[in-house]
Amino acid sequence: MYDDLKKDCWEQNLRLAKTGLVIQTFGNVSCADRERGVMAIKPSGVAYDTMRPEDIVCVRLDDGEVVEGRLRPSCDTPTHLVLYRAFPCIGGLVHTHSVYATSWAQAAKPVPLYGTTHADHLAADIPCTDFMPTERVNGDYEVETGRQIVDCFRRQGLDAAEIPMVLVAGHGPFAWGKTAAQAVDHAEVLEMLCRMALLTREINPAAPRLRDDLIRRHYERKHGAGRTYGQKED
Amino acid sequence: MYDDLKKDCWEQNLRLAKTGLVIQTFGNVSCADRERGVMAIKPSGVAYDTMRPEDIVCVRLDDGEVVEGRLRPSCDTPTHLVLYRAFPCIGGLVHTHSVYATSWAQAAKPVPLYGTTHADHLAADIPCTDFMPTERVNGDYEVETGRQIVDCFRRQGLDAAEIPMVLVAGHGPFAWGKTAAQAVDHAEVLEMLCRMALLTREINPAAPRLRDDLIRRHYERKHGAGRTYGQKED
Amino acid sequence: MYDDLKKDCWEQNLRLAKTGLVIQTFGNVSCADRERGVMAIKPSGVAYDTMRPEDIVCVRLDDGEVVEGRLRPSCDTPTHLVLYRAFPCIGGLVHTHSVYATSWAQAAKPVPLYGTTHADHLAADIPCTDFMPTERVNGDYEVETGRQIVDCFRRQGLDAAEIPMVLVAGHGPFAWGKTAAQAVDHAEVLEMLCRMALLTREINPAAPRLRDDLIRRHYERKHGAGRTYGQKED
Amino acid sequence: MYDDLKKDCWEQNLRLAKTGLVIQTFGNVSCADRERGVMAIKPSGVAYDTMRPEDIVCVRLDDGEVVEGRLRPSCDTPTHLVLYRAFPCIGGLVHTHSVYATSWAQAAKPVPLYGTTHADHLAADIPCTDFMPTERVNGDYEVETGRQIVDCFRRQGLDAAEIPMVLVAGHGPFAWGKTAAQAVDHAEVLEMLCRMALLTREINPAAPRLRDDLIRRHYERKHGAGRTYGQKED
Numbered sequence: 044m045y046d047d048l049k050k051d052c053w054e055q056n057l058r059l060a061k062t063g064l065v066i067q068t069f070g071n072v073s074c075a076d077r078e079r080g081v082m083a084i085k086p087s088g089v090a091y092d093t094m095r096p097e098d099i100v101c102v103r104l105d106d107g108e109v110v111e112g113r114l115r116p117s118c119d120t121p122t123h124l125v126l127y128r129a130f131p132c133i134g135g136l137v138h139t140h141s142v143y144a145t146s147w148a149q150a151a152k153p154v155p156l157y158g159t160t161h162a163d164h165l166a167a168d169i170p171c172t173d174f175m176p177t178e179r180v181n182g183d184y185e186v187e188t189g190r191q192i193v194d195c196f197r198r199q200g201l202d203a204a205e206i207p208m209v210l211v212a213g214h215g216p217f218a219w220g221k222t223a224a225q226a227v228d229h230a231e232v233l234e235m236l237c238r239m240a241l242l243t244r245e246i247n248p249a250a251p252r253l254r255d256d257l258i259r260r261h262y263e264r265k266h267g268a269g270r271t272y273g274q275k276e277d
Numbered sequence: 278m279y280d281d282l283k284k285d286c287w288e289q290n291l292r293l294a295k296t297g298l299v300i301q302t303f304g305n306v307s308c309a310d311r312e313r314g315v316m317a318i319k320p321s322g323v324a325y326d327t328m329r330p331e332d333i334v335c336v337r338l339d340d341g342e343v344v345e346g347r348l349r350p351s352c353d354t355p356t357h358l359v360l361y362r363a364f365p366c367i368g369g370l371v372h373t374h375s376v377y378a379t380s381w382a383q384a385a386k387p388v389p390l391y392g393t394t395h396a397d398h399l400a401a402d403i404p405c406t407d408f409m410p411t412e413r414v415n416g417d418y419e420v421e422t423g424r425q426i427v428d429c430f431r432r433q434g435l436d437a438a439e440i441p442m443v444l445v446a447g448h449g450p451f452a453w454g455k456t457a458a459q460a461v462d463h464a465e466v467l468e469m470l471c472r473m474a475l476l477t478r479e480i481n482p483a484a485p486r487l488r489d490d491l492i493r494r495h496y497e498r499k500h501g502a503g504r505t506y507g508q509k510e511d
Numbered sequence: 512m513y514d515d516l517k518k519d520c521w522e523q524n525l526r527l528a529k530t531g532l533v534i535q536t537f538g539n540v541s542c543a544d545r546e547r548g549v550m551a552i553k554p555s556g557v558a559y560d561t562m563r564p565e566d567i568v569c570v571r572l573d574d575g576e577v578v579e580g581r582l583r584p585s586c587d588t589p590t591h592l593v594l595y596r597a598f599p600c601i602g603g604l605v606h607t608h609s610v611y612a613t614s615w616a617q618a619a620k621p622v623p624l625y626g627t628t629h630a631d632h633l634a635a636d637i638p639c640t641d642f643m644p645t646e647r648v649n650g651d652y653e654v655e656t657g658r659q660i661v662d663c664f665r666r667q668g669l670d671a672a673e674i675p676m677v678l679v680a681g682h683g684p685f686a687w688g689k690t691a692a693q694a695v696d697h698a699e700v701l702e703m704l705c706r707m708a709l710l711t712r713e714i715n716p717a718a719p720r721l722r723d724d725l726i727r728r729h730y731e732r733k734h735g736a737g738r739t740y741g742q743k744e745d
Numbered sequence: 746m747y748d749d750l751k752k753d754c755w756e757q758n759l760r761l762a763k764t765g766l767v768i769q770t771f772g773n774v775s776c777a778d779r780e781r782g783v784m785a786i787k788p789s790g791v792a793y794d795t796m797r798p799e800d801i802v803c804v805r806l807d808d809g810e811v812v813e814g815r816l817r818p819s820c821d822t823p824t825h826l827v828l829y830r831a832f833p834c835i836g837g838l839v840h841t842h843s844v845y846a847t848s849w850a851q852a853a854k855p856v857p858l859y860g861t862t863h864a865d866h867l868a869a870d871i872p873c874t875d876f877m878p879t880e881r882v883n884g885d886y887e888v889e890t891g892r893q894i895v896d897c898f899r900r901q902g903l904d905a906a907e908i909p910m911v912l913v914a915g916h917g918p919f920a921w922g923k924t925a926a927q928a929v930d931h932a933e934v935l936e937m938l939c940r941m942a943l944l945t946r947e948i949n950p951a952a953p954r955l956r957d958d959l960i961r962r963h964y965e966r967k968h969g970a971g972r973t974y975g976q977k978e979d
Contacts, residue, residue: 066469067462068507069394088507118498118505140394146473149392150481158617159682160537160608180490184498213487214393228535235534239614241480246709247618253681256648264586264652271586273536273556300937301930302975303862322975352966352973374862380941383860384949414958418966447955448861475948626851627916628771628842696769703768707848714943715852721915724882732820732886739820741770741790 049099052083055223060091064141074223086114125189130203135223143237144216162261283333286317289457294325308457320348359423364437369457377471378450396495517567520551523691528559532609542691554582593657598671603691611705612684630729751801754785757925762793766843776925788816827891832905837925845939846918864963
């Protein structure tokens with residue numbers, strides 16, 4: 044029933060593996076079909092190089108019930124569900140433990156916007172959640188991981204359509220987009236931004252945050268109404 | 278006689294080479310057949326890309342005698358034997374000089390538990406042995422290397438079934454598991470944890486150790502009685 | 512009409528992708544045919560691995576009109592045009608967001624000449640422009656990016672024939688050469704010099720700039736009248 | 746006449762390119778036939794991926810005359826000749842601008858012996874020459890580069906048979922061995938030791954130099970009369 048969705052999910056999981064952001068069975072990509080109320084996600088603990096499209100698991104967005112697939116879905120499935128419900132603009136989601144993004148998450152610091160590569164993708168620092176409090180850790184942990192992210196966005200007044208990535212303190216990155224392909228792109232960009240922010244500070248500990256007019260110029264060039272980047276049909 | 282054991286050992290040595298953790302003839306993987314009291318190990322000084330399954334050497338776990346193979350076993354063989362004898366839970370062992378793990382070993386520092394990637398694999402800092410004292414260095418050196426590790430675990434009250442990796446001060450890392458495949462996985466994870474711990478501290482010199490409840494939550498999710506990670510048959 | 516120019520441009524864009532300096536649709540290579548007053552450039556927002564020679568766009572050097580190609584040219588096209596007009600010695604141009612060069616650009620620092628690898632390619636620090644002032648950002652942004660570079664070279668009395676690379680503060684690197692192939696070589700060397708300069712300072716914060724006589728010796732060996740590097744026909 | 750020597754030289758140049766230590770036309774490998782008084786070396790400015798065995802150039806060890814080959818030999822040829830003459834134990838030589846070794850050379854610092862990976866290959870810090878004085882720079886530069894190395898070894902009482910690598914201040918590394926294959930191995934190990942020494946100090950600025958008895962133990966295990974590493978026929 045969900046063959047196309049599963050194939051898209053499988054292809055983007057393989058593409059994630061090719062980027063070098065994940066090793067072994069780490070990480071996962073999901074993609075949603077909003078009309079049918081279903082998302083497809085990587086099975087838990089399965090290696091990328093042996094995974095087949097039929098291994099992908101489909102679960103309902105509203106109650107998380109498995110509707111297709113014989114394997115267990117990623118144990119991060121409840122986190123994905125919380126995010127799909129809170130952020131209706133999302134069509135694809137990626138979780139990794141990529142080295143630089145995870146190190147910023149472990150350092151529990153938002154990533155400063157130092158340059159136009161960053162501003163081409165988002166016009167704000169990359170947010171980092173608070174550490175999850177003990178009562179939440181001891182509750183429904185994977186659901187609470189999603190809630191940490193949603194709370195972080197609400198408190199800081201951030202729009203998930205404009206900020207397609209986040210760090211979970213002590214844990215690692217999540218990235219999303221309109222499609223799973225875009226989510227994988229954002230996960231790759233996030234890793235690069237985290238690496239460059241650290242290097243920038245090592246070269247110049249007093250490196251300035253990019254000026255607001257430069258940030259807006261670059262962001263609008265790619266995302267504004269009169270955007271000039273890419274082809275007209277994009 | 279030990280064709281299956283040698284093939285497993287050969288395959289995992291090749292897989293180690295593919296991870297990029299070793300160059301030239303560095304490093305070695307062994308795997309044990311506890312019922313037959315034998316382990317298979319990489320031959321000494323042989324390059325990964327020309328090694329054949331028949332080059333693997335089998336030695337008895339109790340007295341270290343070669344029981345199959347025409348080449349000399351890895352000169353680290355006595356270290357492997359000490360560890361197989363002291364830690365009955367081990368079925369496979371890996372030694373590398375991988376860059377980040379070796380650098381932490383040379384720095385003679387345990388690796389702090391900064392995040393959930395670490396807690397997914399062990400619920401403690403990655404231990405580092407003391408420097409071997411001169412009288413041990415001048416004794417049976419490779420045996421003593423194993424003893425440094427065993428002493429470190431005994432003194433710190435660590436369980437090799439729960440802590441599948443260690444750094445030998447001034448030398449480099451050893452990792453193990455129930456199987457050689459799992460030992461190679463752990464060697465790869467160890468390198469990644471060592472790299473991320475250094476980066477975490479460079480981003481935030483005051484980065485906190487992960488809170489105990491978060492550590493337990495992640496460790497139990499993958500290793501506890503009610504674990505939810507992976508497929509039921511895993 | 513411009514099949515050869517488009518093929519050269521396409522090949523050098525693919526070669527750039529192979530160096531690892533660019534991901535996704537980042538970066539672009541152009542090459543100029545001065546006699547026909549035309550340059551060929553990567554189309555905007557197209558991925559390297561699916562790009563075909565016929566996707567390359569040709570624009571006139573004087574007024575920027577598209578003369579061949581059905582796609583939109585890179586949105587950095589106006590920057591390339593400014594540079595081709597200001598620097599008549601240039602036959603090829605590369606823009607990337609490569610990690611180390613972009614980090615130095617974000618740090619807004621020229622790259623000190625620490626060694627002979629650097630002196631083999633240019634006899635000065637790698638220049639870094641000022642941050643673009645707000646009125647320029649709000650003007651014709653891509654044209655102004657080119658002007659920042661040209662101003663930087665004029666003010667510092669630099670010759671684009673001798674300094675084939677520059678960092679734009681807060682943005683990233685541009686590199687050029689007599690041909691697009693040489694421009695790609697320079698982009699790759701620039702990344703390596705940026706990486707080594709940072710490492711040099713990390714190893715020895717007091718590392719000295721290379722002495723002038725050593726700089727001249729190496730630069731002349733490759734670029735002087737009596738150069739001894741390479742083959743006679745080069 | 747020297748087909749075998751040229752083939753060996755060509756193969757080791759290709760192997761060097763595969764290690765990732767060189768880009769474009771950087772670096773060179775030579776190998777010597779002491780009985781015939783000839784060395785084979787990479788041609789100057791030729792890219793690794795298009796080089797053929799017949800492009801390799803043979804020059805006489807005593808006077809540097811080209812005896813076979815239609816291309817110009819590497820412009821570093823006089824440096825190789827000085828080293829072959831001063832160090833009769835050498836059968837192969839490698840020069841690169843590999844990133845970490847060149848950064849230590851630019852920092853003009855010897856590389857401290859921090860661990861057993863280092864001691865497996867040499868029982869001393871990796872030496873770094875002085876900066877070449879101006880009168881030598883303005884003399885026969887490539888010959889003087891070789892003399893800087895020879896002087897460094899003489900003054901410090903080092904034996905080229907035991908220390909198969911060196912850094913030339915402000916320039917980069919040279920490595921050698923009994924054969925060209927061993928020289929390439931040493932160039933790769935040198936890069937790894939330089940990387941790990943920097944990381945070790947970043948993890949622990951007070952990291953101790955390895956104790957002498959540990960150094961000797963590891964060095965003798967691989968190079969001593971009673972060595973136990975490798976196969977008997979090695």
